[in-house]
Amino acid sequence: MAQHQDRNGRRLVIAVPYLWLLVFFLVPFLIVLKISFSQIAVAMPPYTPTFSLGEGWNGLVAAFKELSFDNYIWLTEDDLYIRSYLSSLWIAFVSTVITLLVGYPVAYGMARAPSHWRATLLMLVILPFWTSFLIRVYAWIGILKPEGLLTVVLQTIGILSPDEQVRVLNTTTAVYIGIVYSYLPFMVLPLYSALEKLDGSLLEAAEDLGCHPLKAFWVITFPLSLPGVIAGCFLVFIPAVGEFVIPDLLGGSETLMIGKTLWAEFFSNRDWPVSSAVAVILLLVLILPIVLFQRAQQRAQEREAG
Amino acid sequence: MNRGPSWFNITSMVMGFAFLYLPIxxxxxxxxxxxxxxxxxxxxxxxxxxxxxxNEGLMDAAWVTARVAFVSASIATVLGTLAAITLVRFGRFHGRTLFSGMVYAPLVMPEVITGLSLLLLFVAVNFDRGFWTVVIAHITFSMCFVAVVVQSRLVSFDASVEEAAMDLGCPPGKTFFVITLPIILPAVISGWMLAFTLSLDDLVIASFTTGPGATTLPMKIYSQVRLGxxxxxxxxxxxxxxxxxxxxxxxxxxxxxxxxxxxxxxxxxxxxxxxxxx
Incomplete structure (x- = not known):
């Protein structure tokens, strides 16, 4: 009896979050997939459904014959979409590399700091991560805009003449700054946790044996911190590809990013089928990095569990 | 690492933290x-x-946001904790791979996709959009963050304490509330806080899933920021x-x-x- 109850309890614990994610995470994707195959209509909701599950198997077969690939064909015909995907991937890639270059020395310094400082330093990295994304991006507008703080500072120290202004806001450079700034904590935290575990005596041994510190870094420190590097890069790269707020607020009209394109397609053009198709392709583009990220996470978990 | 920081380390840290904090x-x-x-x-x-x-509009939005964040964080904490227990303590079960996939994927899923897909779900089932649709959307992505936070705490503590209690005849439910929950409580609390701030911050998902009368603070801020x-x-x-x-x-x-x-x-x-x- 008690055994039976245990099993039921266990089933319940699994079932509740499982069903929730199934209904609100997986099923919505299937709906997006379905709508991406339907036609736009001037109605509410603004699409003609391709098929409804109520018609059973025959309905399904009939529907497959009528599936419309128009939206996908449209995506290949207008080069706006392809350019958006490519430029999103490129911007995310460049930003990830810059974030790694900025974040690594910070994480390294934190890991070498005296242990009674570390909790405070960690807190200082985590704190901006808790502060609103929107607020942090907004803070940069005031700095980067033509009559903004950066111009004032550069004019005061004489790098710019009084009638010159910085032209950074509404350019891709501003998007890079925004992404690096917003995602830096995501990079520093996994790097720090990898570097903190590193055994300092390995480096001492290498140096005692005459290894140059820089070489010791490349041969010992960097390879051992690789799990942190991988986790950090995925945590920056994947969400950056689909970023909307940063390119919208800091980027200009020449900054194409797929999140922005999807948003415009949905809210301005009200073309739900095409925005669904954009989402499906974006997901396909990201599926490989997402699966790799999950694998890395699982392996890290198993290592920790011993 | 047990070696002290060099000048290079200190300089890079100072510059890194200046970069993080000066704009704020x-x-x-x-x-x-x-x-x-x-x-x-x-x-x-x-x-x-x-x-x-x-500014009444702003105050209304603030109140909506606080309510959404409180309700969604509380439910997400319960669901996320259950998900963490499932992943750490229940070993292999049918559909585990799919489950862990669904827990990790929302962590990195672009918000535009999550927002769009949930909106299309609500439209498909004819659910009136407003306060509750935003709450459901926020629960869905923040429970995964709670799961990860609680999971790391569950992994690091010794399961033999739980086993000992159950060997002595304590039912699993009671074992959870008497032994497990007090130990993982700090993680559960920080999971709740994380879920609360995630909800407080979210612009994209809320913009997709909201309806009349449920304008959140980030949406209000966003529309004003666009004006300058x-x-x-x-x-x-x-x-x-x-x-x-x-x-x-x-x-x-x-x-x-x-x-x-x-x-x-x-x-x-x-x-x-x-x-x-x-």
Whole structure:
């Protein structure tokens, strides 16, 4: 009896979050997939459904014959979409590399700091991560805009003449700054946790044996911190590809990013089928990095569990 | 690592932290600026804060946001904790791979996709959009963050304590509330806080899933930011930053104190054991 109850309890614990994610995470994707195959209509909701599950198997077969690939064909015909995907991937890639270059020395310094400082330093990295994304991006507008703080500072120290202004806001450079700034904590935290575990005596041994510190870094420190590097890069790269707020607020009209394109397609053009198709392709583009990220996470978990 | 930091390390840390904090500091400073211009300092003033509290639209949005964040964080914490227990304690079961996939994927899923797909679900089932659709959307992505936070705590503590309780005849449900929950409580609390701030911050998912009468603060801020930088927005942001900072710092002090107490209790237990061992 008690055994039976245990099993039921266990089933319940699994079932509740499982069903929730199934209904609100997986099923919505299937709906997006379905709508991406339907036609736009001037109605509410603004699409003609391709098929409804109520018609059973025959309905399904009939529907497959009528599936419309128009939206996908449209995506290949207008080069706006392809350019958006490519430029999103490129911007995310460049930003990830810059974030790694900025974040690594910070994480390294934190890991070498005296242990009674570390909790405070960690807190200082985590704190901006808790502060609103929107607020942090907004803070940069005031700095980067033509009559903004950066111009004032550069004019005061004489790098710019009084009638010159910085032209950074509404350019891709501003998007890079925004992404690096917003995602830096995501990079520093996994790097720090990898570097903190590193055994300092390995480096001492290498140096005692005459290894140059820089070489010791490349041969010992960097390879051992690789799990942190991988986790950090995925945590920056994947969400950056689909970023909307940063390119919208800091980027200009020449900054194409797929999140922005999807948003415009949905809210301005009200073309739900095409925005669904954009989402499906974006997901396909990201599926490989997402699966790799999950694998890395699982392996890290198993290592920790011993 | 046990070696001290070099000058290079200290410089890179100082520059890194300056990069992280200067923009926020500047934003806070200019919220106290007398002038409407956000780049020219014209003297100290708190008038923008007064203006803020008279702005009814903004206040309404703040109230909606606080309610959404509280409800969604609370439900997400329960669901996320259950998900973490499932992943850590239940070993292999049918559909585990799919489940862990669904827990990790929302962590990195672009918000535009999550938002769009949930909206299409609500439209497909004809669910009236508004407060509850935003709450459901926020629960869905923040429960995964809670799951990860709680999971890391569950992995690090010894399951044999739970097994001992159950061997002595304690039912699993009671074991959870008497043994497991008190141990993982700090993680559960920080999971709740994380879910709360994630909900507080979210613009994209809320914009897709909201309906009439449920405009959240980030949506309000976003629509005003598009029109330009204003000291009122600086003031709202400063208040939000202050709230989050107080929350996070208090939580970390509480956790640290608990940790110290736990260590002291453990040390006392070891001392009490010693005479018997000798």
């Amino acid at each position: 500091l500047i934003l806070i400073i200019f919220s106290f600026n007398e002038s409407r211009l956000v780049t020219v300092w014209a003297g100290f003033s708190t008038k923008w804060y007064g203006e803020l509290f008279r 930088v204003t000291p009122e927005i600086n003031a709202v942001c400063t208040i939000l930053i202050a709230l989050v900072t107080i929350g996070v710092v208090t939580a970390s002090i509480v956790t640290k104190r608990q940790e110290i107490e736990r260590k002291r209790a453990e040390a006392a237990a070891v001392r009490a054991d010693e005479p018997q061992q000798v």
